[in-house]
Amino acid sequence: MNLRVLSVLIAAVLSVGVAAPSQTKWPAKDGEVVLKDFNFGTGETLPELKLHYLTLGEPHRNAAGRVDNAVLLLHGTGGNDRSLLNPVFSDVLFVSGGVLDIAKYFIILPDEIGHGQSSKPSDGMHAHFPAYDYDDMVRADRMMLDEMKVDHLRLILGTSMGCMQGFVWGETYPDFMDALAPYACLPVQIAGRNRMMRYMAIQDIKLDPAWMDGEYKTEPQDGPRAANEMLLVMGSAPLLMQKGEPTRDAAEHWVDQYLARTMASTDANDMIYYLNASRNYDPSSKLETIKAPVLWINSADDFINPPELGIAEKMVKRIPHGRFILLPISDETRGHGTHTVAAIWKDYLAELMRQTEPK
Numbered sequence: 001m002n003l004r005v006l007s008v009l010i011a012a013v014l015s016v017g018v019a020a021p022s023q024t025k026w027p028a029k030d031g032e033v034v035l036k037d038f039n040f041g042t043g044e045t046l047p048e049l050k051l052h053y054l055t056l057g058e059p060h061r062n063a064a065g066r067v068d069n070a071v072l073l074l075h076g077t078g079g080n081d082r083s084l085l086n087p088v089f090s091d092v093l094f095v096s097g098g099v100l101d102i103a104k105y106f107i108i109l110p111d112e113i114g115h116g117q118s119s120k121p122s123d124g125m126h127a128h129f130p131a132y133d134y135d136d137m138v139r140a141d142r143m144m145l146d147e148m149k150v151d152h153l154r155l156i157l158g159t160s161m162g163c164m165q166g167f168v169w170g171e172t173y174p175d176f177m178d179a180l181a182p183y184a185c186l187p188v189q190i191a192g193r194n195r196m197m198r199y200m201a202i203q204d205i206k207l208d209p210a211w212m213d214g215e216y217k218t219e220p221q222d223g224p225r226a227a228n229e230m231l232l233v234m235g236s237a238p239l240l241m242q243k244g245e246p247t248r249d250a251a252e253h254w255v256d257q258y259l260a261r262t263m264a265s266t267d268a269n270d271m272i273y274y275l276n277a278s279r280n281y282d283p284s285s286k287l288e289t290i291k292a293p294v295l296w297i298n299s300a301d302d303f304i305n306p307p308e309l310g311i312a313e314k315m316v317k318r319i320p321h322g323r324f325i326l327l328p329i330s331d332e333t334r335g336h337g338t339h340t341v342a343a344i345w346k347d348y349l350a351e352l353m354r355q356t357e358p359k
Helices: 001-016 087-093 135-145 161-171 193-207 209-214 222-234 238-242 246-266 268-277 283-288 309-319 342-355
Strands: 031-038 045-056 070-074 106-112 156-160 180-183 293-301 324-327
Touching: 001 342, 031 135, 045 135, 070 135, 070 161, 087 342, 106 135, 135 161, 135 293, 156 161, 156 342, 161 180, 161 283, 180 342, 193 222, 193 268, 209 222, 209 268, 222 246, 222 268, 283 293, 293 309, 293 342, 309 324
Parallel strands: 070 106, 070 156, 156 180, 180 293, 293 324
Antiparallel strands: 031 045, 045 106
């Protein structure tokens, strides 16, 4: 399997728990804010919540002094601020003349709570870290933007977990963005097989004796290994895997490489927390309150959000300016990870940006 195809498959698994390979091509600038006495939805409080982010480009203000070119890009579960610097995403969108040309747009890529260089259980609190959820993440991002003096967003594009956050953004702050592009999710409670898979992965870790109620001194192996195997299945792309690993030996070798790579970057507590952050997600009751035009894209080979559920076609009718696109299975789609393969859907995004261009 060549490196470009491998990066796409990593993107698929990334959305459910695997850190992206580091990308260095783009001149991203590091930033950080510290939110004092941050209150979580559970009632817990952190004296200091650190949020790390990357930016590309520069903010522009219109005649009224308002930022008019900021784009917030939201990564998937277990990802980080570099996830969408993956070449199959960034090399298509960020280039000169691209849909999100960094010479035109101010790109913001945050590490969400519990991820990357932002505050997370593995920093020291372990299983005593506040039980964050998507509402906390969105509210923290909004406060981060306030600290950055970004008072409006031209676009929010989110993949997988970021897709779900996009719906939360649209309902919580309906006037804050010009457009929403949620990719690879459903705006309903995480239930059925999706929750079963997450629950099994969480239980794999918690039932490992080496987890020690989150107070392990050395990283558990058996539980996280089983959890990572579950995540591989969740983010899998059958056609890609069959073509890339057409023999038994090739398939087994790929799994061994995948587990060696992912286990080296997995913290058991962090994984439990980010898999469980979706536990109370359910924007279905407020879809009518979303004001911004919504470009919602899923792919037909997405194992996590299978089209046969028929949920998307029903829910999109309740979004005032919503458009749902189901990408058919093809040699180009990559299962759940199709959300990162910008070449497949960039024309739809370009149309959304044209339609929502401020007058």
